[in-house]
Amino acid sequence: MNADDIRLMNEKIFILETIHPAALYGPDSPLLPLLKKAFPQLKIIARGEQIKVQGPAGDIDRFEEKLDRLVSLYEKRHHLSEESVLSILRGAVQAAEEDPGEPDNVLVYGNNGSLIKARTRNQELLVRCYEENDLIFAEGPAGTGKTYTAIALAVRAWKNKEVRRIILTRPAVEAGEQLGFLPGDMKEKLDPYLQPLYDALRDMIPAKKLEALMEEGIVQIAPLAYMRGRTLDHACVILDEAQNTSLSQLKMFLTRMGRDAKFIITGDTSQIDLVRKSDSGLPRCMELLGNIKGIAFVRFDSGDIIRHPLVKKIVAAFSHLPTAGGTSASSKTSSKAPKATAKTSPSESPPTESSSEPGSSPALSPQQIG
Numbered sequence: 001m002n003a004d005d006i007r008l009m010n011e012k013i014f015i016l017e018t019i020h021p022a023a024l025y026g027p028d029s030p031l032l033p034l035l036k037k038a039f040p041q042l043k044i045i046a047r048g049e050q051i052k053v054q055g056p057a058g059d060i061d062r063f064e065e066k067l068d069r070l071v072s073l074y075e076k077r078h079h080l081s082e083e084s085v086l087s088i089l090r091g092a093v094q095a096a097e098e099d100p101g102e103p104d105n106v107l108v109y110g111n112n113g114s115l116i117k118a119r120t121r122n123q124e125l126l127v128r129c130y131e132e133n134d135l136i137f138a139e140g141p142a143g144t145g146k147t148y149t150a151i152a153l154a155v156r157a158w159k160n161k162e163v164r165r166i167i168l169t170r171p172a173v174e175a176g177e178q179l180g181f182l183p184g185d186m187k188e189k190l191d192p193y194l195q196p197l198y199d200a201l202r203d204m205i206p207a208k209k210l211e212a213l214m215e216e217g218i219v220q221i222a223p224l225a226y227m228r229g230r231t232l233d234h235a236c237v238i239l240d241e242a243q244n245t246s247l248s249q250l251k252m253f254l255t256r257m258g259r260d261a262k263f264i265i266t267g268d269t270s271q272i273d274l275v276r277k278s279d280s281g282l283p284r285c286m287e288l289l290g291n292i293k294g295i296a297f298v299r300f301d302s303g304d305i306i307r308h309p310l311v312k313k314i315v316a317a318f319s320h321l322p323t324a325g326g327t328s329a330s331s332k333t334s335s336k337a338p339k340a341t342a343k344t345s346p347s348e349s350p351p352t353e354s355s356s357e358p359g360s361s362p363a364l365s366p367q368q369i370g
Contacts, residue, residue: 140300
């Protein structure tokens with residue numbers, strides 16, 4: 001190496017702040033070998049969260065530009081294929097958000113590059129209603145993707161900087177098993193009730209990133225009892241299993257809505273776990289709010305079921321089972337819930353209900369969880 005080469009040699013260190021290093025240059029990633037091949041004039045050393053680059057200043061600048069685009073693409077898709085890396089290194093993709101190969105109906109890119117999008121007619125309707133309304137009710141049988149699609153919408157909104165927080169909640173109601181006094185601290189007591197929400201998020205956000213977001217309060221998962229007294233601004237908030245809430249609990253939740261917030265309520269009125277099925281406030285709430293502009297209602301049916309093919313047949317069989325009142329589970333509330341989608345005016349507000357009512361849901365309150 002002559003004097004001119006030494007004079008032109010520069011060094012720069014890049015810190016990976018938002019991505020786990022193994023995702024970019026782990027044993028299963030094609031990134032590091034391809035970077036070294038694309039920049040033969042540079043000495044590239046990857047260690048931990050740091051990438052050290054040595055070489056001519058011009059090459060380092062070009063390396064930084066490509067690395068930024070690769071990181072942006074990974075943050076969006078949670079996966080880097082050899083084709084996508086080569087595309088960026090060759091200059092075929094100007095930026096991750098300008099990728100011409102991206103389908104326009106993708107909600108988010110899941111882990112390992114999986115595409116998460118609306119897969120049924122009513123899932124597509126839920127997506128449209130979310131874009132046009134601030135409060136959406138999604139009701140229907142198990143396996144139709146109500147909650148999963150809602151969480152995908154929340155993750156997309158956060159990634160697009162439309163909201164600052166994602167808040168997921170469920171009533172802590174036992175499904176007939178009588179779990180009794182659960183061991184552990186508060187989180188360990190409540191996690192079994194909230195596990196389905198964790199599962200959906202882990203499909204869409206890498207584990208390390210999700211852990212960091214939860215520590216920062218950007219993603220929050222909590223039982224419904226802990227929503228009381230809060231004002232939820234700039235957030236996408238999802239209430240799951242709403243069929244297990246009373247009318248007063250639903251009123252409490254709905255009145256948490258703050259500025260620039262989006263609320264989605266999901267539930268299945270054929271699977272009410274309350275001691276008295278009639279205590280469920282979801283059918284009555286949908287009826288009360290049916291004519292308010294800005295509130296949308298999406299009713300899922302067996303045609304939307306995307307789990308194992310047997311699930312659709314099981315749901316159909318149980319729909320003919322009479323309830324205590326003598327009507328079938330599938331027809332009990334179908335005439336009550338409106339399906340219209342509309343916009344609201346600032347002067348309109350939902351009817352108020354009494355703040356307490358007899359026979360409310362046996363959801364666990366903060367005082368009841370020792």
